[in-house]
Amino acid sequence: MLENHQDFAQQTRDEFLRDDLEQLVRLAIREDLSRGFDLTTISVVPEGLTAQAAIVAREPGIASGVELIPWIIETIGADIPVQLHRRDGEKFTVGDPLATLRGEARDVLTCERTILNFLGRLCGIASWTKEHVDVISGLKAQLYDTRKTTPGWRRLEKYAVACGGGRNHRSGLYDAILIKDNHLACHQSVTGKLLSPSEAIAHARQFLAEQVDAPAGAIVEIEVDTLEQLADALQSNPDIVLLDNMTNDQLSEAVRIRDQQNASVQLEASGGVRLETLRGIAETGVDRISVGALTHSAVNLDLGLDWTL
Known part of the structure; x- marks a missing residue:
């Protein structure tokens, strides 16, 4: 029986989670780049241009996946330092920055949609769970x-x-x-x-x-x-x-x-x-x-x- 509060294990940021994330990120990048490169960014954005971009909430919710952003960027292979403004599990409201990315504009543009897709999905589940x-x-x-x-x-x-x-x-x-x-x-x-x-x-x-x-x-x-x-x-x-x-x-x-x-x-x-x-x-x-x-x-x-x- 469930003695001493025994229960199913809670999922944490462990090596298994990271392995799953890396596999999914590689698939996501392959969807965007196939075996080529970002045609729009390379053709329009000058090389060497530095950019700063903040991931900002358009609606209130609960953070999830914010602390995974460095793993996502590392898997993609980009050089983009990240400053986190929220920890996973914390509340945020409209307009709050969750994280700031700094680096070459070409890299940030190429990573943008993959990062937002992961965070949007995970924050959506966390926020929906908190409602329940x-x-x-x-x-x-x-x-x-x-x-x-x-x-x-x-x-x-x-x-x-x-x-x-x-x-x-x-x-x-x-x-x-x-x-x-x-x-x-x-x-x-x-x-x-x-x-x-x-x-x-x-x-x-x-x-x-x-x-x-x-x-x-x-x-x-x-x-x-x-x-x-x-x-x-x-x-x-x-x-x-x-x-x-x-x-x-x-x-x-x-x-x-x-x-x-x-x-x-x-x-x-x-x-x-x-x-x-x-x-x-x-x-x-x-x-x-x-x-x-x-x-x-x-x-x-x-x-x-x-x-x-």
């Missing part, structure tokens, strides 16, 4: 993301969720067990036996115990869609039970059953959660609410580059 976090402020429930992320961007998007004050759910299929109905159906198709939730949990824990290379302390979670399944699952001490697409009345009853039967198990509400329904779900007493929209429905934040030659 504020809605449930003061309640027990914590807000979690999901694996509904842009392919290749998962670590970056989860980092942005963390910047916005949200919590990260499992990173992938490798670091936790989450048993869903499709897994049970596949097991039944081969063995002829449909595992009950409690049997499935016991099966998963036995598997982890037998794997010498299994992640230490891997969380075991199971999805249920009825209160009867919940009561059965609680018998086998899962770390988390995911309550799929339940009404608020069902969620409240699920909390009562959990408190009575196995108070140490965490309950996670999931499925079609919207900003306007979030507070009501949190008021049922669940511990966690996972929201795919944090990443799959966030809109890029409007940022611009204000130039001084």
Whole structure:
């Protein structure tokens, strides 16, 4: 069980995030330059011209990706010193500068769109997450993301969720067990036996115990869609039970059953959660609410580059 506040790891600025970022930046630059060069800049902008440009907010939000700008520029291979005016996770308002770039104008122009694209996406997710976090402020429930992320961007998007004050759910299929109905159906198709939730949990824990290379302390979670399944699952001490697409009345009853039967198990509400329904779900007493929209429905934040030659 989630002893000593054990939880899924929060995404930080680690070596894995940097590796993903570098691969995405190389792809982004290849999209812009292919195997050639910036035709407009080279043809119009004189060589050796020095420029200063500030990344400025066109709307309020939460910073995310600002501290990644030096990594982006280094991957591109440009010589552009950067001064950061905001740290990731900090608020900003309209007109606030997030960072200032100084260097040869040709380099800044070539890097401009790539930097703004990354920051706009990440600040958009962080800001959208903060809106959700504020809605449930003061309640027990914590807000979690999901694996509904842009392919290749998962670590970056989860980092942005963390910047916005949200919590990260499992990173992938490798670091936790989450048993869903499709897994049970596949097991039944081969063995002829449909595992009950409690049997499935016991099966998963036995598997982890037998794997010498299994992640230490891997969380075991199971999805249920009825209160009867919940009561059965609680018998086998899962770390988390995911309550799929339940009404608020069902969620409240699920909390009562959990408190009575196995108070140490965490309950996670999931499925079609919207900003306007979030507070009501949190008021049922669940511990966690996972929201795919944090990443799959966030809109890029409007940022611009204000130039001084």
